[in-house]
Amino acid sequence: MTPRAPDFYFPAPRSQRYCSQCGATLSREVPPGDNRLRDLCHHCGAVHYQNPxxxxxxxxxxxxxxxxxxxxxxxxxxxxxxxxxxxxxxxxxxxxxxxxxxxxxxxxxxxxxxxxxxxxxxxxxxxxxxxxxxxxxxxxxxxxxxxxxxxxxxxxxxxxxxxxxxxxxxxxxxxxxxxxxxxxxxxxxxxx
Ligand SMILES: [Zn+2]
CATH class of the missing domain: 3.90.79.10 (Nucleoside Triphosphate Pyrophosphohydrolase)
Known part of the structure; x- marks a missing residue:
């Protein structure tokens, strides 16, 4: 009785391409003072965090x-x-x-x-x-x-x-x- 089933409930969310606040193209980089890659908007300054x-x-x-x-x-x-x-x-x-x-x-x-x-x-x-x-x-x-x-x-x-x-x-x-x-x-x- 060894259950075999995958993890996927749905694929993980993909990185965003456009800023949801101003529509500018996002840049994937580590913001100053952070230590992880984020989707960053250089136009309005928004950082689009993704969490579990x-x-x-x-x-x-x-x-x-x-x-x-x-x-x-x-x-x-x-x-x-x-x-x-x-x-x-x-x-x-x-x-x-x-x-x-x-x-x-x-x-x-x-x-x-x-x-x-x-x-x-x-x-x-x-x-x-x-x-x-x-x-x-x-x-x-x-x-x-x-x-x-x-x-x-x-x-x-x-x-x-x-x-x-x-x-x-x-x-x-x-x-x-x-x-x-x-x-x-x-x-x-x-x-x-
Ligand atoms: Zn923006």
Whole structure:
């Protein structure tokens, strides 16, 4: 049972070409007093910093079964994922995880504790998964999912999971269920 899935949730953002504040062409260089390459605007002086992005999701459970969604979008079209996606501006991590769960599965859930915090530095992301208790088995997946269903732990399709963070969160969940010691688990997934 060795889950194999890639890191990519989405490709990392590319360096910007034009200044979003004044429209001038940007220059990739290390600003004075800094020690990293940045996109710098010599016209208006803006420095366009780029920072890691947060992916937030849930491990929804109904009567011992775990919810997975079949992706209807790239990357990793037609593979199984836990409901998750990029956190939006203006929302909390909990709100983002609940929103993604609603959008991708239509499941009604009660959000639980933070479960996994996974650093994925090679794709400049941090993934957070919360435990979640479903309030019923009904599902109504939105356009980002082909379909969604509940899986017994023994039915988890390890070879068809979308991303490494999904596989490793599920692996922790299955192990924790057996030994009764629940997370949170905080770790880093380096390059394979
Ligand atoms: Zn500018």
């Amino acid at each position: 992005r947060m992916v937030v999701g849930t491990v929804p459970v109904w009567e011992g079964r775990i919810l997975l969604c079949r992706r209807a979008i790239e990357p990793r079209y037609d593979t199984w994922t836990l409901p998750a996606g990029f956190m939006e501006l203006g929302e909390t991590t909990e709100q983002g995880a609940a929103r993604e769960t609603q959008e991708e599965s239509g499941a009604r859930i009660e959000l639980g504790a933070l479960y996994t915090v996974i650093d994925v530095p090679q794709v400049e992301q941090v993934h957070l998964y919360f435990l979640a208790r479903a309030l019923g088995p009904e599902l109504d997946p939105g356009p980002e999912s082909l379909y969604a269903r509940w899986f017994e732990p023994a039915e988890i399709p390890w070879d068809e999971l979308s991303f490494r963070t999904v596989a490793s969160t599920l692996r922790h969940y299955v192990q924790d269920r057996e030994n009764g010691h629940w997370g949170p688990h905080h770790y880093s997934l380096g390059k394979e």
